[in-house]
Amino acid sequence: VEITVAGDRITKVSVLQQPNGNPKDVEINDYALPILVQDTLGAQSADIDMVSGATVTSDGYLESLQAALDEAGR
Amino acid sequence: MTQTTAGARPGAGTTRHVEHLMGMPISLALRGRHADTIRGREAWDAVVDELREVDRVFSTYRSDSFISRLGRGELGVDACPPEVAEVLALGRAAEEQSGGAFSVTLPAADGRRLDPSGVVKGWATERAAQHLRALEDTDFCLSAGGDVVCHTAEAARGPWRIGIEHPHDPRSVIAVVPVRSGAVATSGTAHRGAHLVDPRTGRAPDGVASVTVVAASLTWADIDATAAYVHGPDAAHWLESRPIRSALVVWADGTITRVAP
Numbered sequence: 001v002e003i004t005v006a007g008d009r010i011t012k013v014s015v016l017q018q019p020n021g022n023p024k025d026v027e028i029n030d031y032a033l034p035i036l037v038q039d040t041l042g043a044q045s046a047d048i049d050m051v052s053g054a055t056v057t058s059d060g061y062l063e064s065l066q067a068a069l070d071e072a073g074r
Numbered sequence: 075m076t077q078t079t080a081g082a083r084p085g086a087g088t089t090r091h092v093e094h095l096m097g098m099p100i101s102l103a104l105r106g107r108h109a110d111t112i113r114g115r116e117a118w119d120a121v122v123d124e125l126r127e128v129d130r131v132f133s134t135y136r137s138d139s140f141i142s143r144l145g146r147g148e149l150g151v152d153a154c155p156p157e158v159a160e161v162l163a164l165g166r167a168a169e170e171q172s173g174g175a176f177s178v179t180l181p182a183a184d185g186r187r188l189d190p191s192g193v194v195k196g197w198a199t200e201r202a203a204q205h206l207r208a209l210e211d212t213d214f215c216l217s218a219g220g221d222v223v224c225h226t227a228e229a230a231r232g233p234w235r236i237g238i239e240h241p242h243d244p245r246s247v248i249a250v251v252p253v254r255s256g257a258v259a260t261s262g263t264a265h266r267g268a269h270l271v272d273p274r275t276g277r278a279p280d281g282v283a284s285v286t287v288v289a290a291s292l293t294w295a296d297i298d299a300t301a302a303y304v305h306g307p308d309a310a311h312w313l314e315s316r317p318i319r320s321a322l323v324v325w326a327d328g329t330i331t332r333v334a335p
Contacts, residue, residue: 033332034238034249034286034322048250049088049103049215053239054262054284056220058094065237065245066217070092070101 091118096129096195098219103234106212106227113209120205121216128198131155134189145188164193164293169273172301175312177273196221196259196296203292223292226254241284241324248330249286249322256319257292261285261299272304281306286322287313294318 051066061067089109091102100122108114131154133139140154151159165178178190199218206214207225215224215234224234233254237247241262251258261270262284272279285302289295298316302309302323310331313321321333 032233032252033320033334034251034288036249036330036332037247047235048237048247049234050101050217050222050224051220051237051239051247052217052222052258052260052286053220053244054241054260055239055244056098056217058097058099060244061094061099063245064099065239065247066099066101066220067092070090070099 181276200292259295
């Protein structure tokens with residue numbers, strides 16, 4: 001099951017199977033798909049707790065989004 | 075260096091810690107009963123101590139680590155701490171399940187060299203998180219260089235929101251995934267000196283900018299993200315067969331594929 005997006009256009013869609021049942025259920029909620037920022041809000045205002053990325057190293061840390069989160073201590 | 079900041083977001087009560095180990099930031103967010111207690115602080119110290127010990131055993135950058143000595147043939151697996159055999163077994167399973175796209179031995183000038191770091195980061199972080207899991211009524215979100223494991227003890231506090239870094243613009247987020255309990259790992263080109271190579275060819279894979287995997291276990295999220303990245307143009311297709319919750323593939327041309335097996 002895949003969705004492919006180019007720019008702001010969806011270029012390929014297969015049927016998305018979201019689990020059925022009570023949306024408040026913890027397990028079910030944990031099967032959420034990543035929500036594309038372009039579909040919702042700007043990256044700057046995306047409310048996040050932690051960053052998953054391939055470039056999260058100590059070298060570039062001070063400039064990084066993760067550092068901003070750690071400092072903010074939100 | 076440890077930096078600790080107390081929560082500012084109203085009602086969130088999130089406490090954060092960060093420490094640099096193995097060339098990467100280890101970041102922790104805690105909320106709930108032990109976010110600000112001595113026990114919470116001790117659990118964080120235990121996480122850091124454990125990761126430091128893992129580095130002493132597994133670092134390929136330290137010539138005196140067990141892994142370096144094992145790689146040079148100076149000692150056998152039996153002479154290493156039992157965790158070494160555990161990690162090598164995980165590496166073998168990963169190699170088998172990925173058709174060789176993942177391996178703990180990589181091509182080198184003189185044959186192959188032992189480098190289990192592709193297993194160690196996720197495995198060690200997940201293992202170290204047990205100290206946080208022992209804190210009653212406490213939620214945690216722990217990141218080791220962008221590999222994230224989180225847990226929510228109280229559903230009312232809501233899921234952790236994990237931002238997925240834009241591979242072409244690390245200062246921005248390309249997607250957000252809410253996770254109550256589980257793991258998120260991302261592999262891509264800029265991983266610690268761009269050392270991601272196809273173990274079968276020794277060449278850097280192409281076609282993919284980054285792969286993010288959301289799964290129950292950080293060990294396997296990390297392994298699968300790396301293996302998918304190496305699969306190149308087949309990354310999304312290969313991930314469909316994996317026991318993951320979801321994945322996000324950002325291709326080299328900037329297009330995005332979301333995978334939900």
